[in-house]
Amino acid sequence: MSDLKTPAQQSSGDDHFEVITPTDFQPAAATTSRGIGGVSWWTVGSFALLGLVAGCALYLFTARSVLIDIAPAPESMELDGALLFPLKLGERWLLHPGGYTVEATLEGYHPLSSDFAVLSEDGQQFAFTMNKLPGLLSVTAGDVPGAHVWVDGQPLSPAPLSQHELEPGTYQLTVRAPRYRDFDQAIEIEGKQIEQTVAAVLEPAWADVQLPSTPAGATLYVDGDPVGETPLTAQILEGDRDLSLQLEGYKDWATGLTLTAGAELALPTVELPPADTLVTVASTPSGASVTVEGEYRGQTPLRLALAPGRSYRMGFTRAGYQSRQRVVDVAEGDDTRLNIRLQPILGGVQMAGEP
Numbered sequence: 001m002s003d004l005k006t007p008a009q010q011s012s013g014d015d016h017f018e019v020i021t022p023t024d025f026q027p028a029a030a031t032t033s034r035g036i037g038g039v040s041w042w043t044v045g046s047f048a049l050l051g052l053v054a055g056c057a058l059y060l061f062t063a064r065s066v067l068i069d070i071a072p073a074p075e076s077m078e079l080d081g082a083l084l085f086p087l088k089l090g091e092r093w094l095l096h097p098g099g100y101t102v103e104a105t106l107e108g109y110h111p112l113s114s115d116f117a118v119l120s121e122d123g124q125q126f127a128f129t130m131n132k133l134p135g136l137l138s139v140t141a142g143d144v145p146g147a148h149v150w151v152d153g154q155p156l157s158p159a160p161l162s163q164h165e166l167e168p169g170t171y172q173l174t175v176r177a178p179r180y181r182d183f184d185q186a187i188e189i190e191g192k193q194i195e196q197t198v199a200a201v202l203e204p205a206w207a208d209v210q211l212p213s214t215p216a217g218a219t220l221y222v223d224g225d226p227v228g229e230t231p232l233t234a235q236i237l238e239g240d241r242d243l244s245l246q247l248e249g250y251k252d253w254a255t256g257l258t259l260t261a262g263a264e265l266a267l268p269t270v271e272l273p274p275a276d277t278l279v280t281v282a283s284t285p286s287g288a289s290v291t292v293e294g295e296y297r298g299q300t301p302l303r304l305a306l307a308p309g310r311s312y313r314m315g316f317t318r319a320g321y322q323s324r325q326r327v328v329d330v331a332e333g334d335d336t337r338l339n340i341r342l343q344p345i346l347g348g349v350q351m352a353g354e355p
Contacts, residue, residue, distance in 0.1 A: 108192030
């Protein structure tokens with residue numbers, strides 16, 4: 001026989017068991033998801049999508065195709081002034097009519113900030129140019145003293161010139177210094193803060209002239225300006241120049257030269273003759289005609305400049321007076337005074353009388 005028990009028997013014998021009574025199956029009631037204000041989320045999403053599509057269509061319909069050309073191409077660019085965000089399609093922008101400001105940057109160029117207005121027409125184009133920053137010019141002139149830098153005929157500063165700002169373009173550079181030929185060169189300033197250095201080589205504008213004299217110690221004058229004493233090698237500027245030597249007690253010496261820069265010229269020794277001796281000539285009576293070695297020199301009173309170290313034959317004549325001849329020794333450095341007395345020519349008178 002089996003030991004199986006009924007549920008009632010199991011319950012009465014063991015308090016740990018509970019009787020389960022079967023019931024009929026009933027499905028759970030369906031729940032409905034609600035969105036905003038009782039409208040489903042699906043409906044809200046549909047309307048939102050429809051609004052977005054309509055907004056995009058309105059944007060595309062009212063926007064104008066605009067070409068913005070910036071040369072050279074910038075590294076960064078911004079548009080200000082749009083009520084709606086600007087849209088770029090390829091090389092063109094879709095912009096609504098109105099005022100805008102374009103801003104762009106590029107290394108080595110001035111920042112660009114320019115206003116423009118978009119009208120209602122399609123196919124509008126706006127061109128902008130970015131301007132280079134100034135270039136930096138430096139100029140050296142070696143060891144030339146007193147060199148100055150000029151650009152396009154305007155003085156800038158003494159050389160050396162360091163990082164002087166110049167706008168991009170072509171300029172005429174000149175470096176000048178006393179007693180040197182000008183250095184001229186056309187330069188192209190690149191700009192963009194790029195430093196460009198020009199090493200100017202100035203050529204001397206003088207010739208070297210050697211000039212000795214006998215005796216030494218004479219002062220050399222060039223175009224009237226004293227240069228030095230002989231013997232010397234003088235640096236004389238090129239061109240036509242007047243040279244002269246002066247030494248006390250000696251006659252002046254003068255000559256003209258045409259000199260070329262860089263030339264070396266050795267002149268022969270200049271023999272300076274002693275200065276003339278001054279001879280003062282007077283006569284009694286005055287007004288006598290004076291000749292020196294047969295050459296008429298004037299009437300007394302008279303001052304004659306005669307080379308020293310020799311004798312001169314002088315003649316004196318005056319109407320009504322006896323002519324005279326005299327040999328005069330002229331010494332170096334001593335002024336001479338000469339006074340000649342003329343004798344009148346006397347005639348005899350014979351008188352005869354009758355009673």
